[in-house]
Amino acid sequence: MEGDSESSKPFASGKKIIVAGAGIAGLSFVVALRKQWLSQLPTLTPPTIAIYERDPKNFGVEREGYSISIRSDGNAAGLQALSKLNLLETALAQSITGVQEDPGSFGLWDKDWSGILRIKLKTPGNLPVPGMRIARNVLRKILIQSVSAGEEIHWGTTCAGAVKLESGRIEVQLSNGKTDECDLLIAADGSKSKIRSTFRPEDKLNFAGAVAIGGVSRFKDKVPPPVDRDWGFYLSGTGYGLFASPVDEHSAVWSLSYLAKEPREFARQPLSLEQADLILKEARERGKDMAEPFQTLVNATDISTLMILNTLDKQPFPHLNGSLEDMPVVFIGDANHAVSPFAGAGANLALMDGWELAEQLCKCGSLPEALALYDASNLPRATSVVQFSHWAIAFAHFTGWKLTLCIWAARIINRLLFR
Ligand SMILES: Cc1cc2nc3c(=O)[nH]c(=O)nc-3n(C[C@H](O)[C@H](O)[C@H](O)COP(=O)(O)OP(=O)(O)OC[C@H]3O[C@@H](n4cnc5c(N)ncnc54)[C@H](O)[C@@H]3O)c2cc1C
Known part of the structure; x- marks a missing residue:
């Protein structure tokens, strides 16, 4: 003015x-x-x-x-x-x-948790x-x-x-x-x-087509690698998506997701021990083909943080x-x-x-x-x-040829832009 x-x-x-x-x-x-x-x-x-x-x-x-x-x-x-x-x-x-x-970065992991892509963005001029x-x-x-x-x-x-x-x-x-x-x-x-x-x-709000189960896992010692440093999507190829990220030195957040036609009914916090057990059991079962540290993350979940989330947007x-x-x-x-x-x-x-x-x-x-x-x-x-x-x-739920194509594309991008 x-x-x-x-x-x-x-x-x-x-x-x-x-x-x-x-x-x-x-x-x-x-x-x-x-x-x-x-x-x-x-x-x-x-x-x-x-x-x-x-x-x-x-x-x-x-x-x-x-x-x-x-x-x-x-x-x-x-x-x-x-x-x-x-x-x-x-x-x-x-x-x-x-x-x-190492400040960590967003990336993609394959089914063995090997990095496919680790995005290292340029720091804008006036920012640290x-x-x-x-x-x-x-x-x-x-x-x-x-x-x-x-x-x-x-x-x-x-x-x-x-x-x-x-x-x-x-x-x-x-x-x-x-x-x-x-x-x-x-x-x-x-x-x-x-x-x-x-x-x-x-x-x-519209249902955006995915339901996620997740929570914060707490560890006496360090968070298991690679989730101790980087965050991003683990591409399981099973149709289940997994996002994981560090929260601090002793905790990490995980979120297992699946595609659905309708949003899901869910219990609100505070959950009873029985409700929490059922949800964790479901997560373990849906992620049974995911490599470690997936089960370790689920087993260390602080049940007061456990949530089922319908993806909603507008x-x-x-x-x-x-x-x-x-x-x-x-x-x-x-x-x-x-x-x-x-x-x-x-x-x-x-x-x-x-x-x-x-x-x-x-x-x-x-x-x-x-x-x-x-x-x-x-x-x-x-x-x-x-x-x-x-x-x-x-993308997070791709399987088959779509996933293979994306993994190859991500590897090429990683080699050309972020190495
Ligand atoms: C699991 C998860 C992970 C996410 N990850 C990311 C991420 O990595 N990066 C990112 O940018 N975003 C992320 N988001 C999204 C982000 O958290 C939200 O988009 C953001 O918090 C929106 O801010 P907001 O202030 O509009 O709403 P909110 O943060 O929801 O704040 C709304 C506030 O209004 C209060 N309130 C509600 N109704 C009333 C009422 N009638 N009267 C008075 N007060 C009221 C609520 O208690 C709340 O404090 C994530 C969200 C979730 C759930």
Whole structure:
């Protein structure tokens, strides 16, 4: 924004903003808005922000104890977003990438766990690494600690619904029986967004065709190689996919998947010992032809982390037409464009969405102007990430000639580009 005066002030100045969901997207937005406002518009009245989060403050380590990839490539530039948030150094120091001598990389393993491909991406000029693997709860804690005292998070308070008032403001109904009003509602309440089902009831999640069983394995000593360093897909050729990755020096996450026509019913955590035993038995049976350390990983699973996950996703949607016309509600992260873990990019998109929406709100004199600019970058990248994830689901389960062809192609790429 040119100048920092009341006459050229951005739409958000002095407004009340409610953020539904203190996940990666919501927190990234809150931290980004404060940071950009303070540096670019220090004399203008900032917006006031209230954050409502369904989970209690001390959310279980088990729910988010797996690791995620934060990348710097193409449509998944989460690393750049963290750098702009001034949080990259802190995150790196607490990531598995930050503590290893060899930072590890994404790759593919054949049925004997020999590396087929080990992607060594170029480090973008202004960054220390091309990517990192970090426990999701660690990343979330870093973001929570960066929220300033004036932007209180109301823990254990679900946004149950919202309506547009005659005044043009939005009233949010809360699970504690109260309501709160705002000039702008940021829906960052994840893939099963309540706010989305209120304003876009027809816009549901789609089953992307795979079911995954997985968990975090804990080891007294080191994680068994090669999962102690690298992460990626083990191509079993049996029709079952396997993703494995280190989480920290003593734990690793594994996820065995299979293609299915329908999503599967599953028990929620906390699981009884019997339920957990049955799920682990099923994983061992489905992966019986997979080489070690598969069974070792399954046997060391911390049952409080065990999950069955249906791959669900949905295409992103724009804010300036259809049901959201004139509605001061913005959807970011999974609430707008849910992606399955096969994309390896949902958290990256969430970080980028948060930063970019804040950027437009600091610049633009009107909400439609901010939304047009935000949609222009969000829509194409989220669309291609969803598309890529469908390809990744197919690829992880290839058998026969398709798998052979892919392995050969991967070996050639590895030799030509990454040796
Ligand atoms: C097993 C697994 C592995 C993954 N691996 C990767 C990876 O390697 N790389 C990657 O980039 N992404 C990965 N992802 C995806 C990534 O975690 C998500 O895309 C990302 O967390 C989306 O962020 P979000 O803030 O939009 O939603 P969330 O992180 O889901 O946050 C939503 C928040 O809103 C809260 N909430 C929900 N409903 C309400 C409500 N009504 N009112 C108030 N609060 C509410 C929730 O409690 C939550 O805190 C993975 C996901 C899974 C499950």
